[in-house]
Amino acid sequence: MDKDLQGKTALVTGAASGIGRAVALLYGQHGAKVMVSDIDEAQGRQVVAELQADGAQARFFTADVGDAAQCRQLVQATVAAFGTLDVACNNAGITGELSLTADYSLEGWQRIINVNLNSVFFCLKYELEAMLKQGAGSIINMSSILGQVGTPTLAGYVAAKHAVVGLTQTAAQEYAAQGIRLNAVGPGYVDTPLLKDFSAATKHALVGLHPIGRLGRAEEVAELVIWLSSDKASFVTGSYYPVDGGYLAK
Numbered sequence: 001m002d003k004d005l006q007g008k009t010a011l012v013t014g015a016a017s018g019i020g021r022a023v024a025l026l027y028g029q030h031g032a033k034v035m036v037s038d039i040d041e042a043q044g045r046q047v048v049a050e051l052q053a054d055g056a057q058a059r060f061f062t063a064d065v066g067d068a069a070q071c072r073q074l075v076q077a078t079v080a081a082f083g084t085l086d087v088a089c090n091n092a093g094i095t096g097e098l099s100l101t102a103d104y105s106l107e108g109w110q111r112i113i114n115v116n117l118n119s120v121f122f123c124l125k126y127e128l129e130a131m132l133k134q135g136a137g138s139i140i141n142m143s144s145i146l147g148q149v150g151t152p153t154l155a156g157y158v159a160a161k162h163a164v165v166g167l168t169q170t171a172a173q174e175y176a177a178q179g180i181r182l183n184a185v186g187p188g189y190v191d192t193p194l195l196k197d198f199s200a201a202t203k204h205a206l207v208g209l210h211p212i213g214r215l216g217r218a219e220e221v222a223e224l225v226i227w228l229s230s231d232k233a234s235f236v237t238g239s240y241y242p243v244d245g246g247y248l249a250k
């Protein structure tokens with residue numbers, strides 16, 4: 001395997017499970033030192049153990065990405081542990097409430113916007129500060145196919161994921177000249193614990209929305225994230241990349 005990220009430091013939020021876990025493990029395989037972060041400490045430490053067993057340097061830091069101070073501490077802890085912050089994947093997210101828009105609770109709205117959108121701003125703010133000191137960096141923000149189109153009962157999720165794309169495009173323009181690239185990734189439906197509240201019938205229906213005829217695998221999203229993180233994507237910034245089995249092509 002190419003060691004595209006040899007010697008670099010990579011930070012992943014929501015890295016205890018699903019897509020974030022797959023990204024963290026692949027970062028390690030590509031030679032990066034990995035800061036694994038999540039609110040789930042037990043599972044997060046398990047991912048660190050997997051990385052270390054595979055020969056990678058890795059640490060765990062508990063951070064709730066809905067809290068700006070914890071995001072700042074996470075970035076500080078990463079730089080303190082490994083010396084630099086070269087790559088960040090702002091991935092943590094939740095599905096939030098499933099309600100029609102008029103029924104969506106105010107508390108549910110505040111929560112999804114905080115965990116899926118404010119979090120990305122909080123992480124970006126402190127990651128950019130660290131990367132500006134180095135004059136280089138690559139940031140990948142986890143959006144969704146639902147960052148491009150809507151779907152009933154997911155107003156908060158859809159609004160947050162669209163906003164993540166706009167935030168990425170804006171910061172990419174602001175920091176391109178300083179050597180920092182930012183891109184957004186838009187997975188189709190991927191079979192992770194995020195879909196745990198969906199019934200078997202709903203999952204079956206979701207399969208039919210992907211021309212490729214199945215749900216995605218976390219590792220398939222991770223491959224795109226690794227490429228965007230590496231210097232192979234040196235001319236790529238401000239973009240939204242779907243990895244969606246053809247969902248958006250319809």
Ligand SMILES: NC(=O)c1ccc[n+]([C@@H]2O[C@H](COP(=O)([O-])OP(=O)(O)OC[C@H]3O[C@@H](n4cnc5c(N)ncnc54)[C@H](O)[C@@H]3O)[C@@H](O)[C@H]2O)c1
Pocket residue numbers: 013014015016017018019020037038039040063064065066091092093094095115142143144145186187188189190191192193194195
């Ligand atoms: N699974 C899908 O179908 C799918 C599709 C498109 C986009 N995404 C996005 O991919 C990202 C990862 O999703 P996944 O499918 O791997 O989900 P997952 O539930 O498997 O993993 C999400 C991780 O985020 C962590 N997390 C949740 N709230 C947090 C918080 N406040 N602070 C820190 N960590 C927190 C969880 O503990 C968990 O480990 C999310 O942003 C999600 O919206 C997922």
